[in-house]
Amino acid sequence: MSDAAIFDQQAVADKVTGQSPLHHLSSSHKTEGVVLEEVPSLGYLTLRGDANDEAFRAGVHKALGLELPVQPMTLLQSDTVSIQWLSPDEWMIVCPGARCFEFESALHEQLSGHYAVVNVSGGYTMLTLSGDRALDVLYQSTAYDVHPRHFGTGKAVATTLAKATVFLRRPDDGKWELIVRRSFADYCWRWLVGVC
Amino acid sequence: MFLIYCPYCGEEREESEFHAKGQAHLARPADPDNSSDEEWGHYLFFRENPRGIHHELWVHAAGCRKFFNVTRHTVSYEILETYPIGEQPRVTANQMEKPA
Numbered sequence A: 001m002s003d004a005a006i007f008d009q010q011a012v013a014d015k016v017t018g019q020s021p022l023h024h025l026s027s028s029h030k031t032e033g034v035v036l037e038e039v040p041s042l043g044y045l046t047l048r049g050d051a052n053d054e055a056f057r058a059g060v061h062k063a064l065g066l067e068l069p070v071q072p073m074t075l076l077q078s079d080t081v082s083i084q085w086l087s088p089d090e091w092m093i094v095c096p097g098a099r100c101f102e103f104e105s106a107l108h109e110q111l112s113g114h115y116a117v118v119n120v121s122g123g124y125t126m127l128t129l130s131g132d133r134a135l136d137v138l139y140q141s142t143a144y145d146v147h148p149r150h151f152g153t154g155k156a157v158a159t160t161l162a163k164a165t166v167f168l169r170r171p172d173d174g175k176w177e178l179i180v181r182r183s184f185a186d187y188c189w190r191w192l193v194g195v196c
Numbered sequence B: 001m002f003l004i005y006c007p008y009c010g011e012e013r014e015e016s017e018f019h020a021k022g023q024a025h026l027a028r029p030a031d032p033d034n035s036s037d038e039e040w041g042h043y044l045f046f047r048e049n050p051r052g053i054h055h056e057l058w059v060h061a062a063g064c065r066k067f068f069n070v071t072r073h074t075v076s077y078e079i080l081e082t083y084p085i086g087e088q089p090r091v092t093a094n095q096m097e098k099p100a
């Protein structure tokens, strides 16, 4: 239990309108063999701590109902939450925006000592690519080797997409998730539409 | 493509994900208040510029964002090893001079 001061950052429908950084563009783009879509308004939490600390791992498990991925470049997910390994002491947690405060509170409830949980929901948005030609779009967009032989299901890496940074994830066989910075969302979207 | 092995990610990654940050293994004077101007000046501003083996600090900027060390040959640009912060190089200039 920590005494960190936190508050619910989710926009409340009748008071403030939450807006995707791509609100001015179409939220989906379909061409032959590729579907590009935005998944707006998700919750994003940056988690930092010591992966060798058993109490830390147990606390995360209790708060999120998921094991902490300690293997480099792995993604663990349940129906509601996913945890992506970012570095030996840093993880990205993605959840529905409306439940973000609940998970953020649960983490502070379960963790103690030297750790950090920061709500970075305002800083990112998620794009998804699916379809038979999704891989061709990625080949044109990133230097990372996304061939299925090298990039299996459940893998997630931080790399570059058209020179912008991206968290590239493969949650299942047929879908790619691209988490981009909100300030680069317009650029990444237009790049991908161009490649599609 | 030019690939660099990140010791934290545990795989080879494209060079554009990395930045070079200068000479590695710079020890900060243990007692800054009592170090001489010369000692402090050397720590802040003086760097090696060898022809041959050089130990450098690099950062996996677009990946895991961890700093790590690189042993690089400044003539051939060949990267001979990469290793985590806190470890010592296995490839050194002395070692390279020795006949095989």
Ligand SMILES: [Zn+2]
Residues within 6 Å of the ligand: B006, B007, B008, B009, B010, B060, B063, B064, B065, B066
């Ligand atoms: Zn790395």
